[in-house]
Structures are given as C-alpha cells and as structure tokens.
Amino acid sequence: MASESAGPGDSSPADADAHARRGPGLDTSVPHTARMYDYLLGGKDNFAVDRAAVKKVLEAMPDMPQSIRLSRLFLRRAVRYAVRRGVTQFLDIGTGIPTAGNVHEVAHELAPDARIAYVDHDPIVLTHARALLSGEHRDRVTIVLADLREPEKILATPEIRDVIDFDRPVALMLVSVLHFVRDDEDPYGLVKRLWAGLAPGSMLILTHASLDPDPETGLAASAGWANASSTMNMRTYDEILRFFDGLDLVEPGLAATWNPDGEPAEILERAVRNIWGYGGVAVKPPAGAVPER
Numbered sequence: 209m210a211s212e213s214a215g216p217g218d219s220s221p222a223d224a225d226a227h228a229r230r231g232p233g234l235d236t237s238v239p240h241t242a243r244m245y246d247y248l249l250g251g252k253d254n255f256a257v258d259r260a261a262v263k264k265v266l267e268a269m270p271d272m273p274q275s276i277r278l279s280r281l282f283l284r285r286a287v288r289y290a291v292r293r294g295v296t297q298f299l300d301i302g303t304g305i306p307t308a309g310n311v312h313e314v315a316h317e318l319a320p321d322a323r324i325a326y327v328d329h330d331p332i333v334l335t336h337a338r339a340l341l342s343g344e345h346r347d348r349v350t351i352v353l354a355d356l357r358e359p360e361k362i363l364a365t366p367e368i369r370d371v372i373d374f375d376r377p378v379a380l381m382l383v384s385v386l387h388f389v390r391d392d393e394d395p396y397g398l399v400k401r402l403w404a405g406l407a408p409g410s411m412l413i414l415t416h417a418s419l420d421p422d423p424e425t426g427l428a429a430s431a432g433w434a435n436a437s438s439t440m441n442m443r444t445y446d447e448i449l450r451f452f453d454g455l456d457l458v459e460p461g462l463a464a465t466w467n468p469d470g471e472p473a474e475i476l477e478r479a480v481r482n483i484w485g486y487g488g489v490a491v492k493p494p495a496g497a498v499p500e501r
C-alpha cells in the first residue's frame with residue numbers, strides 16, 4: 209500500500225516493476241491512469257511506461273503531486289463529513305489502487321457498519337483491492353470492475369446491490385475521475401444518470417483537476433496522458449461547478465481546500481500555491497423540494 213508521505217521516484221523502478229507484475233488483464237504497453245496516479249502518490253504498483261508518462265506530466269507541472277494530495281485530503285474529510293451526517297453507504301467510482309486512507313478505512317473509523325462499493329474499470333485496481341479486503345470486510349465492502357460511462361449498469365450490478373441499499377442515502381464518490389471522461393462522452397449526463405438512481409439525502413462527493421492557474425501548463429501536463437488508458441480533460445472552475453447544477457452544494461461550495469467541520473489544518477493546505485483542482489459536496493433534497501440556488 210502506498211504511503212502518501214512518499215513521492216514519485218521514492219521506490220526503485222526494478223522493485224516497482226517486480227511488485228506490479230501480477231494480476232489479470234495487465235497491459236504494460238500503455239500508461240494506465242490508475243498506475244500513473246499510484247506513482248504520483250509514491251506507490252509501487254506501476255511500470256516503466258507509467259513512470260515515463262508521469263515524468264512528462266511533472267516536467268510541465270512539478271507541483272501536481274500537491275494537488276493530488278489535496279484531493280486525497282478532501283476525500284478523507286468528505287467521507288467523515290458524510291458519516292457525521294448519517295450517510296454511511298459509499299459508492300466510490302474510480303477507486304484507484306489502494307493507498308493510505310482508503311474510503312472504507314476512513315468510514316469504518318467512525319462507523320464500523322459503513323458499507324462501501326468500490327468501482328473501477330482497471331483490473332489492476334481489483335487485484336490490489338481484493339488482496340486488501342480480507343474476510344472481515346466481505347459483508348460490508350465490495351469491489352467491482354465496471355465503467356463510469358455505463359451508469360445504469362453500475363446501479364444494477366448485483367454485487368453492488370448486495371452491499372448498498374439504494375432506498376437509503378448513498379454518498380456517490382467521483383474523486384479525481386471525471387477528468388478522465390471526455391466532453392463527447394457526456395460527463396455531466398453521466399453524473400445526472402447516477403444521481404437519478406439515489407435516494408433523497410444522498411451526497412455527491414466530487415473532485416476534478418483544473419487548468420485555471422495557467423491553461424498552457426494545464427494542457428502541457430495533460431499531454432502526459434495522451435497515450436494513456438484514458439486522456440486527461442482538465443476543466444475550469446465554472447465547468448466543474450456545472451456538475452452540481454440544480455443540486456444543493458454544501459458550504460464552502462466548490463473549493464480548493466475544503467474543511468466544513470473545522471478539522472485540524474494540514475501543512476499541505478498552507479503550503480499549496482497553485483490550485484490545480486477543486487472539490488465539492490452536494491446533498492440530494494427530499495423529493496419535490498426546491499434547491500436553494
């Protein structure tokens with residue numbers, strides 16, 4: 209499991225290849241977004257092709273790892289935010305290779321009965337997540353191979369429905385994944401179709417990469433994903449806000465640093481200069497209620 213205090217290049221490449229060379233469906237000929245992200249977080253589950261792509265990203269945007277860590281901090285805070293408000297079911301799409309502070313670990317600290325369904329379209333994620341999810345979690349946590357671009361299929365998946373009761377509120381987590389969906393794949397429509405399947409009181413927990421500080425740099429960094437399993441599609445603040453159209457965004461709204469419960473600030477938040485991404489949370493109002501904005 210990756211430690212978030214490590215950085216890209218902290219593990220020996222040979223070790224990393226040896227460690228990563230396992231599991232079905234591994235394609236080492238193209239960079240995979242999950243493995244690139246793992247490397248950016250200092251993990252070992254990546255190959256030379258992934259590291260070469262990350263090198264290109266970092267040449268353009270050396271501070272991208274900071275933004276990724278901010279997104280992970282947001283994820284942990286948002287999970288605790290949801291649990292504190294009684295939402296203890298999580299549908300986490302675009303899970304990624306397990307790293308420090310996985311959703312089920314954070315949720316179970318506050319609510320041991322919390323139920324989590326992980327979804328990713330990369331088989332390497334399943335291999336690692338299944339190894340992590342021992343028998344003790346089996347009734348409360350599942351991991352499924354599925355694609356965000358097929359929302360109805362996700363909502364109908366029996367393994368997910370065994371763990372998640374869709375008649376009760378669910379926290380839909382789309383953390384650092386929607387920027388891998390191109391405009392022509394209708395990312396806004398996909399979120400709406402998932403949201404439509406959730407009960408009142410459900411939450412949308414979302415982060416997204418942004419090129420706002422410097423579009424030229426944003427595009428140069430995005431080119432690192434040009435030949436990867438998914439391309440990077442950074443969006444502006446307003447474009448990211450559109451994902452929340454018609455929903456009740458909780459305070460402080462869509463933000464670079466997000467801390468509604470006043471948790472102790474982390475050094476990372478004070479040190480960050482360029483904001484290459486934003487996160488926000490919305491709550492689904494009762495049927496028939498009029499949203500505030």
Ligand SMILES: C[S@@+](CC[C@H](N)C(=O)[O-])C[C@H]1O[C@@H](n2cnc3c(N)ncnc32)[C@H](O)[C@@H]1O
Nearest residue numbers: 242245302303304328329330355356383384388
């Ligand atoms: C940048 S990682 C984010 C991981 C995790 N959510 C986090 O924030 O740490 C993006 C993950 O989304 C997955 N992904 C990308 N496109 C996807 C899709 N269309 N359907 C499901 N998963 C997808 C990738 O395989 C990768 O594991």
